[in-house]
Structures are given as C-alpha cells and as structure tokens.
Amino acid sequence: MGWEEKEVRGYPEFVQAAQSYHGRPIFALFCGDKDAEGKSWCPDCVTAEPIVRKELHNLPDKSVFIYCLVGDRAYWKDPNNEFRRNLKLTGVPTLLKYGTPQKLVEEECFKAELVRMLFTED
Amino acid sequence: SVQAHKEEDNPQKTMEVNGPTPVPVPVPVPDSYDYDLIIIGGGSGGLAAAKEAAKYEKKVMVLDFVKPTPQGSSWGLGGTCVNVGCIPKKLMHQAALLGQALQDSRKFGWQFTEEVKHNWMTMTESVQNYIGSLNWGYRVALRDKKVTYENAYGEFVGPHTVKATNKKGIEKLYTAERFIIATGERPRYLGIPGDKEYCISSDDLFSLPYCPGKTLVVGASYVALECAGFLAGLGLDVTVMVRSILLRGFDQDMANRIGEYMKDHGVNFIREFVPIKVEQVADGAPGILKVTAKSTAGDQIIEGEYNTVLLAIGRDSCTRKIGLDKVGVNINEKTGKIPVNDEEQTNVPYIYAIGDILQDKLELTPVAIQAGRLLVRRLYAGATTKCDYVNVPTTVFTPLEYGACGYSEETAVKKFGEENIEVYHSHFWPLEWTVPSRDNNKCYAKIICNIQDNERVIGFHVLGPNAGEVTQGFAAAMKCGLTKEQLDSTIGIHPVCAEV
Numbered sequence: 001m002g003w004e005e006k007e008v009r010g011y012p013e014f015v016q017a018a019q020s021y022h023g024r025p026i027f028a029l030f031c032g033d034k035d036a037e038g039k040s041w042c043p044d045c046v047t048a049e050p051i052v053r054k055e056l057h058n059l060p061d062k063s064v065f066i067y068c069l070v071g072d073r074a075y076w077k078d079p080n081n082e083f084r085r086n087l088k089l090t091g092v093p094t095l096l097k098y099g100t101p102q103k104l105v106e107e108e109c110f111k112a113e114l115v116r117m118l119f120t121e122d
Numbered sequence: 123s124v125q126a127h128k129e130e131d132n133p134q135k136t137m138e139v140n141g142p143t144p145v146p147v148p149v150p151v152p153d154s155y156d157y158d159l160i161i162i163g164g165g166s167g168g169l170a171a172a173k174e175a176a177k178y179e180k181k182v183m184v185l186d187f188v189k190p191t192p193q194g195s196s197w198g199l200g201g202t203c204v205n206v207g208c209i210p211k212k213l214m215h216q217a218a219l220l221g222q223a224l225q226d227s228r229k230f231g232w233q234f235t236e237e238v239k240h241n242w243m244t245m246t247e248s249v250q251n252y253i254g255s256l257n258w259g260y261r262v263a264l265r266d267k268k269v270t271y272e273n274a275y276g277e278f279v280g281p282h283t284v285k286a287t288n289k290k291g292i293e294k295l296y297t298a299e300r301f302i303i304a305t306g307e308r309p310r311y312l313g314i315p316g317d318k319e320y321c322i323s324s325d326d327l328f329s330l331p332y333c334p335g336k337t338l339v340v341g342a343s344y345v346a347l348e349c350a351g352f353l354a355g356l357g358l359d360v361t362v363m364v365r366s367i368l369l370r371g372f373d374q375d376m377a378n379r380i381g382e383y384m385k386d387h388g389v390n391f392i393r394e395f396v397p398i399k400v401e402q403v404a405d406g407a408p409g410i411l412k413v414t415a416k417s418t419a420g421d422q423i424i425e426g427e428y429n430t431v432l433l434a435i436g437r438d439s440c441t442r443k444i445g446l447d448k449v450g451v452n453i454n455e456k457t458g459k460i461p462v463n464d465e466e467q468t469n470v471p472y473i474y475a476i477g478d479i480l481q482d483k484l485e486l487t488p489v490a491i492q493a494g495r496l497l498v499r500r501l502y503a504g505a506t507t508k509c510d511y512v513n514v515p516t517t518v519f520t521p522l523e524y525g526a527c528g529y530s531e532e533t534a535v536k537k538f539g540e541e542n543i544e545v546y547h548s549h550f551w552p553l554e555w556t557v558p559s560r561d562n563n564k565c566y567a568k569i570i571c572n573i574q575d576n577e578r579v580i581g582f583h584v585l586g587p588n589a590g591e592v593t594q595g596f597a598a599a600m601k602c603g604l605t606k607e608q609l610d611s612t613i614g615i616h617p618v619c620a621e622v
Contacts, residue, residue, distance in 0.1 A: 101255035108262065117265050 003059040009033075009069045011082035017066050018098055025063040026098035027119065029109075030089060032076060033069045041073045048093040048109035055115045066098075152282055152297045157181045159501075160284055160296060162276040162444065163304035165201020167477035167490030169260055171302050174498040176267035183296060184269060185276035185286050192311075192318040195326045198257030199264075199271065202306055202478075203487040205253055210328035211348055213249045215519045218355025226558035240356045242333035250329055278445035282472065285445075300501065303451075303460065303468075303475040304494065305444060307437035307485070312340070316400030320411050321431040324349065332407040334358065335429030340397055342368045344518045346434035347380065351521040354389045361390040361426070363397065365418055365435075369518070373530035376566075376583050383522040383564055394418045400431055439479040449473065454481055464508050466497045484514050515582075515597035517590035522564060525593030527600055529581035534570045543580075544571045546606065550622040552587055567622050569609070577606035584619075592620045 008017050018026055029052055032042030040046050056065060070076055070083050070092060083089045096103035097118060104114055159175050161168045164186025175182045188205075190196040197205035217240070224238050264271045272294075274286035279295070287293050309323035322330065324345050336359040339350040346362060347369065354360040362384075369377035385391055395415040403410040408429035415424050439458040446453055446460075452469045453460050459481035466474045474497055477490035492509050499505035515527035534543050547568035555561065570581030582596045596604070614621030 100258075101251055102258045104262070108266075111266065113265055114262055117261065121261075 171494035
C-alpha cells in the first residue's frame with residue numbers, strides 16, 4: 001500500500017488528521033507558514049524540507065506523513081500556542097513519530113541519516 | 123591478585139624481566155579489524171566510552187541487548203540506570219515526596235477539600251515516556267557521532283572476535299582491535315519455587331502496567347529500601363522481609379536510622395526471615411500471592427498474602443555467558459566480577475572492563491561514566507589520568523534520604539583504630555518540617571575525622587531531605603583534603619540543612 005501524505009494547516013486540522021489516521025504509523029513535519037511565493041518565514045524549515053522529502057520513500061508501508069504548517073511567525077513565537085502547549089514542540093522544523101518520544105528538532109532535521117533512522121527503525 | 127595481573131598484562135615487560143619465555147601460540151588473529159573498538163553493553167559506562175571514542179574519530183561499535191525478564195519486561199538503549207534504575211527510581215521517589223508535600227501543604231495554608239489519591243498508571247506512563255525520550259536521545263547521539271549501534275547480544279567467539287545475535291536470532295561476526303566489556307548486572311532470584319513465575323524485580327517494577335497493590339519487598343539492599351519507601355509513600359501497604367542486616371556495606375548506624383524512620387512511617391518489617399515458597403492464590407493484575415517464609419534464627423514458619431512480591435536481594439554480573447573463556451578473560455568464579463588493574467584492563471591486554479561488573483569497585487553510574495571516559499582518553503588521546511575510586515559520594519533515596527562520602531564509622535575504626543578517629547555529629551530539624559510538625563529528631567549528620575592527619579574529614583554522612591544535593595559539595599571538599607578546622611571556619615548558609 002505504501003505511504004500517503006496529508007497537508008494540514010494549524011492545530012485543529014492537525015489533531016483531526018492524526019485522529020483520522022489512528023492505528024497507522026504517523027510521522028509529522030511541522031514547518032512555519034509559506035508566503036505567496038511558497039517560501040517559509042522559517043529558514044531552517046526551508047533547509048530541512050527537501051532533506052526530509054528525499055527520505056520519504058523509506059517510510060514503512062501504511063504510514064502517513066502529515067505535513068503541517070503551524071502558523072505565522074508571531075503565532076509561533078507565542079509561548080502558549082497550542083503546538084507548544086499540547087504537543088510540547090520546542091522549535092520548527094520538528095519531525096516526529098506521533099505517539100512516541102521519537103523526534104528530531106531543528107538542525108537534527110538536516111541530517112539524512114537521522115531522518116532515515118526515525119523513519120525506518122523502531 | 124591485581125598485582126599479579128599487572129605483570130601478565132604486558133607480555134613484552136614480562137619477557138624483558140624474565141628473559142624470553144615461551145608464549146602460548148594464539149589462535150589465528152585477524153590481521154585487520156572491522157572496528158577500532160567494540161563495546162559490549164550500552165549502559166552508562168558503555169555509552170560514555172562510545173561517545174568519547176567517537177570524538178577521536180575512532181571506528182566504534184556498541185552492542186546492547188536486553189534479555190527479557192521472566193515476566194517479559196524489556197527496554198531500550200541506555201542500560202540499567204536510564205531504564206530500570208536511577209532515573210525511574212528517582213522520579214517515583216519524587217512522586218512519593220510530592221504526596222508528603224501535599225499533606226504538609228495544608229499547614230502552610232493550602233486548602234483543598236478532596237482527599238488526594240495516587241494513580242499508578244499516570245505516573246508510570248509519564249516516567250516511561252521520559253525514559254523513551256532518553257533511549258531515543260542516545261540513539262540520535264550515537265548515529266550523529268557515527269558510532270554503529272546494534273541491538274544484538276554480543277559474546278566473544280575467538281581472539282578479537284565477537285558474535286552479535288539480534289532478537290530474530292540472526293548472527294554476525296565482528297572483529298576489533300580493542301574491546302570494552304560493560305555488560306552490567308541483572309537482579310538475582312531466590313531459587314525457590316514460584317520465584318520466577320510470580321515474583322517481580324526492579325527490572326519489572328518501573329514499567330508495571332498495573333498498580334502493585336499490597337507488596338512484599340524481599341531484601342535489605344538500597345534497591346529494596348528505596349522501592350519499599352516510595353511504594354509506601356504512594357499509599358500502598360508495604361512489608362520488607364529482611365534476612366539479617368539493612369544496607370550491608372553502608373554505615374550501620376545510618377542504616378538503622380533509615381530503617382527506624384521507615385518503620386515509623388508505615389513500612390512493615392519482618393526481620394530474620396527468608397521466603398521459601400511463593401504460590402499463586404489468584405491470577406490477576408495484580409493477583410494474590412501466598413508467601414511462605416522460614417526464620418533464620420529457628421524453625422518458625424510464617425505465611426502471608428500479597429498482591430505483589432518484589433525481589434531485591436542483589437544483582438549478578440552478566441559475565442558468565444559472553445564467551446570470556448574463549449578469549450581467556452579471568453573472572454571471579456564465585457561472584458562473576460572481573461578483576462582489572464587501575465587502568466580497567468583485564469588480564470587480556472586488548473580487553474577492558476568498566477562499570478558494575480568490576481571487582482571491588484563501587485557500582486554507580488557516575489563511576490562507570492568516569493571510568494569509561496578516562497579509559498578512552500588514555501587509549502586514544504594520550505591521556506594518563508586514571509579513574510579515582512576514592513571518596514566517591516553516593517546517595518540512598520529512601521524516604522529519609524542518606525548521602526555519604528568516604529568511610530563508614532565501622533570501616534574507619536577498623537582501618538585507623540578507634541582512638542585515632544573523632545566523630546562529630548548532630549541531629550537537625552529542617553526548617554520546612556517545623557510548621558507541618560514533622561519529626562524533629564530524625565535528621566542527622568556526622569563526620570568522621572582522622573586525628574593523626576590534621577583531623578582530615580575521611581567520612582561524611584547526612585540523613586535528611588535533599589541529601590544528594592547536600593553531599594555533592596562536601597565530596598569536592600573532601601577531594602581537596604577538607605579538615606575539621608577548615609569545616610569549622612566555613613560559615614554556614616542559613617536557613618538550610620547543609621549548614622549543620
């Protein structure tokens with residue numbers, strides 16, 4: 001069956017997506033919003049995204065890759081935003097395996113080896 | 123015996139001293155190696171050594187494997203401390219302390235009408251989640267530093283060669299120039315009917331998927347007392363069955379004070395008995411177990427029923443099934459421990475050992491970490507510093523915490539003679555305990571001084587809250603040669619326990 005991708009924007013959409021895929025391995029990449037030209041306000045996200053995408057073919061069968069835009073810069077900087085409060089995110093980009101403590105944060109996402117490890121190992 | 127090993131360690135030196143001696147012809151040794159260093163065991167010592175070796179751009183492999191407990195428990199990379207030792211223990215101890223704090227809080231003006239209850243599953247899930255993040259963190263660190271990690275059981279099969287067997291039974295062979303054995307220990311079982319089928323150990327406790335309920339803790343080790351302590355602190359009915367003395371190896375006056383405190387605070391003790399049989403009365407999570415025990419001082423037999431029986435009677439080194447005989451590494455046959463010289467080298471020059479498996483060394487995470495790091499620096503960075511095993515501080519996280527550094531009173535008396543040591547001691551009442559009317563005569567501190575050496579402080583013992591935090595600084599002072607006079611001339615911080 002391979003894997004599939006779902007793009008969401010904002011916290012409520014993320015939660016809904018995660019719930020709808022309950023029972024399947026879920027991986028999520030959280031990035032800052034993109035402007036009209038498709039460029040994110042978050043420079044590290046710009047660097048990380050292609051590196052992460054290059055490893056997606058390693059995802060286990062039946063898994064879901066949720067690509068989540070968190071919001072604009074001001075929203076992200078708010079220490080009380082829902083992603084920080086509920087998902088305990090500390091930075092963008094964050095790549096995580098939903099429901100586990102396994103995640104890669106910021107520069108860790110630049111390392112293809114680590115991304116591959118997250119996708120392929122238990 | 124360590125002296126004898128030192129000579130054998132360096133065959134070149136032996137030949138120089140004794141003239142050319144026939145050396146046994148070795149089994150064919152590989153002429154090039156897969157790795158510079160293979161570390162068997164991914165615990166506190168093994169991982170510290172691995173990360174250090176990676177700094178010097180050495181090709182390193184770590185083999186870590188957890189054989190599941192009789193109850194089926196297993197865990198990830200990080201060893202005992204992270205998974206089933208120090209970390210979950212301290213977190214659960216904290217959970218119990220918070221329960222006490224909630225009670226104290228009323229006297230400080232906090233008002234809440236509901237009775238406060240404890241939920242085992244909530245606590246355990248939080249603890250396991252944190253441990254999971256540590257396991258993951260170690261894997262990221264190793265991968266990032268290009269250390270090869272395999273979740274496989276490592277054992278020697280020949281010179282410079284190990285076999286790694288993963289959980290699917292697939293075997294691979296690897297060779298290395300040098301090895302570090304850091305396999306640690308596992309809880310000992312009693313060897314009585316029903317022990318493996320029905321009892322749990324500390325390996326199971328911290329991930330137990332149900333509240334243990336009424337618990338019998340068998341043993342008088344710090345593991346036994348710490349676990350009994352926090353279980354009671356969480357509101358459970360706890361009994362400790364002790365064969366003879368508490369905390370063997372520790373200062374016995376302090377050990378008895380710890381025991382008395384626990385008794386006064388609701389932990390039952392059955393002294394001078396050992397279990398001889400454990401039977402299941404009812405299945406369940408938890409079920410009901412019947413324990414039959416015999417007196418060590420006579421023929422009396424007693425029975426009791428508990429939901430859970432936790433065995434904490436000691437730990438055995440994982441050295442018997444790793445092929446040490448195939449490479450000629452000596453172990454103490456009786457204890458399973460590995461004797462090493464002061465550079466952590468076994469009798470086989472290219473094989474080293476660190477951590478809990480070492481003979482006559484303290485079984486503590488920071489000791490293993492320090493030994494591992496310094497060893498690797500000596501091997502690959504030209505360093506000469508050896509691990510200092512003297513005056514290593516430690517803390518027992520019983521309900522009344524106990525911090526210690528240096529000699530116990532008994533050992534000091536034995537070594538220096540009673541007339542040559544002076545003991546200064548004091549009870550103290552933590553300010554925070556006054557308002558809630560907690561014990562005013564239980565906290566206690568003592569120092570043991572060597573009269574013949576300027577009243578050098580050779581033993582430090584404190585029983586009270588935050589004992590670990592208090593002890594750390596004094597350990598540094600003792601390393602600098604703290605004397606009684608210097609201690610007296612140090613002005614105290616007020617109002618804290620440490621000023622005593």
